[in-house]
Amino acid sequence: MDAPDPQGTSKQLRAISDELSGRFYERADVVRTLLVTLLAGQHSLVLGPPGTAKSELARELTGRIEGASYWEILLSKFTAPTRMFGPVDVAALARGEYRQIYDGRATTAHVAFIDEIFKCSTAALNETLGYLNERIYHPESGGAPIRCPLIGAITASNELPAGEDTAAIYDRLLVRIEVGYLADPSNFAALIRSAVGRPTAPARTTVELAALRHAVTEAVPAVDVPDGIVDAVCTLRAALRRKELIASDRRWRQAVGLLQASAYLDDRTAVAETDLSVLTHVLWDSPAERPTVEREVLQLVNPDAKEALDLADAIEELEAQLDAMAGQSREALSEWVITKAHHTLATAGKRLEKLRAEAAGAGRSTAAVDRVIGRQRAVRTRVLTEALGLDASMVQSQL
Structure with a gap:
């Protein structure tokens, strides 16, 4: 066989x-x-x-x-x-x-x-x-x-x-x-x-058990982990320890397999810096620690992601303001959109698209930037539908 x-x-x-x-x-x-x-x-x-x-x-x-x-x-x-x-x-x-x-x-x-x-x-x-x-x-x-x-x-x-x-x-x-x-x-x-609606039959790709087993036991462990990646992991560990976020040696060692699996999934023979992003799901114990871990990981992966997360903070703050204004008049909400929300979201959206283009042009992962772009569009849709009363379908067609 x-x-x-x-x-x-x-x-x-x-x-x-x-x-x-x-x-x-x-x-x-x-x-x-x-x-x-x-x-x-x-x-x-x-x-x-x-x-x-x-x-x-x-x-x-x-x-x-x-x-x-x-x-x-x-x-x-x-x-x-x-x-x-x-x-x-x-x-x-x-x-x-x-x-x-x-x-x-x-x-x-x-x-x-x-x-x-x-x-x-x-x-x-x-x-x-x-x-x-x-x-x-x-x-x-x-x-x-x-x-x-x-x-x-x-x-x-x-x-x-x-x-x-x-x-x-x-x-x-x-x-x-x-x-x-x-x-x-x-x-x-x-x-x-x-x-x-009437559901259509979705595409349904499958993988054979034997092929998956071979990937897990043979192909993934064979993916190379360059010295530069080892140095990056050591740097990340030191940065997290300075913030009193301590993961066990066992967890760090097992995480190497995730890096190899990430590279394999993208059909690469060696781990790259972009694979480090999977560690954002590994190195925290409580959800409150996750944003700190994510920032440290993505700062190491690429600067585009770090700036995108900073923009995400401004977007989240804007959404919190929208939640706090629940029950206010349409006039008050419209004024807030005109004086604050529209400019903040438009500026963030333009900068995020530029960051994505720069990352893609340099061959870096756009996953983190894409997530923040999704959040920007989601909050923009909320602002337009809840504050201005526009239809969600019409807003989506303009994105």
């Missing part, structure tokens, strides 16, 4: 990323990061409020792996380990034998989605840690541990862990991605229209 073609596999994965990014509004970075995490053989956490498509996105992504055994569960504090890893075989028990049925459970899964991961019961905690850490399960009846074929797990939660027990699980989830409700009113309008 011929070895899978690495370029063909990365091309398929990029196609999957593009298809899901088009289907799930404002989730392009989330989709790419989940794919990179899976390619690195690591686990991810999608953190956000209910109703943000966490489960749907995870199912759609994992469902694109042909031939893979998939397992999904919604945890609660009462979930027993046997429900996760294999129920007791009642027929065998009647014969005096204690045996578990593993088919269709975590024990046989190649990919997994674990919802409400931090509601893991105390009884299942140790087995879950062993499953995520070493990919092993210790049978209830004793005996040799079972090796599980898990490549990676996507987990989700509406909240951060509350106790020390579940904090141990949190520490094992290398990648942490925050999601929120749709910010751009035009995307929200498109979402509403999709609920009443």
Whole structure:
């Protein structure tokens, strides 16, 4: 049997990323990061409020792996380990034998989605840690541990862990991605229209399990990590330590695999500075730390992203002002738009487009700038629809 073609596999994965990014509004970075995490053989956490498509996105992504055994569960504090890893075989028990049925459970899964991961019961905690850490399960009846074929797990939660027990699980989830409700009113309008329209059959690229396994075990580890990237990681670590943001040595070491996976996904044989941007999802513990980490990472990657984040602060402040003016008269809102909001948003928009052009011309990643451009357009749409009463569809057609 011929070895899978690495370029063909990365091309398929990029196609999957593009298809899901088009289907799930404002989730392009989330989709790419989940794919990179899976390619690195690591686990991810999608953190956000209910109703943000966490489960749907995870199912759609994992469902694109042909031939893979998939397992999904919604945890609660009462979930027993046997429900996760294999129920007791009642027929065998009647014969005096204690045996578990593993088919269709975590024990046989190649990919997994674990919802409400931090509601893991105390009884299942140790087995879950062993499953995520070493990919092993210790049978209830004793005996040799079972090796599980898990490549990676996507987990989700509406909240951060509350106790020390579940904090141990949190520490094992290398990648942490925050999601929120749709910010751009035009995307929200498109979402509403999709609920009443007749859906068309979307493109559905898949990747074979064998090809994905080969990428995870052979192709990704073979990606070169130049000395310049090692120096950049050391510089980043020192910068974060000065701000009292400390990540464990284990987390830093595992992060190297993410850098290699990011390069592989883009069909490159060596890690580049642009791949460092994935570390914005790795090096924080609380969401309050994420903006600081993002700034330090992107400042290292390219100056365009750093300036874009500074512009993002001004845009966020403007949106906060809009929220504070809720209930005011249309005249007051119109005056605010004319004297403040329009100029700020227009200036930011022009500068962001210039930054994007400069980054693209220099061969640097435009991902961070693109995210801020999206925020600028979303806030502009909010201002025009909520303050001036314009129709969201008409505003979108002008962007």
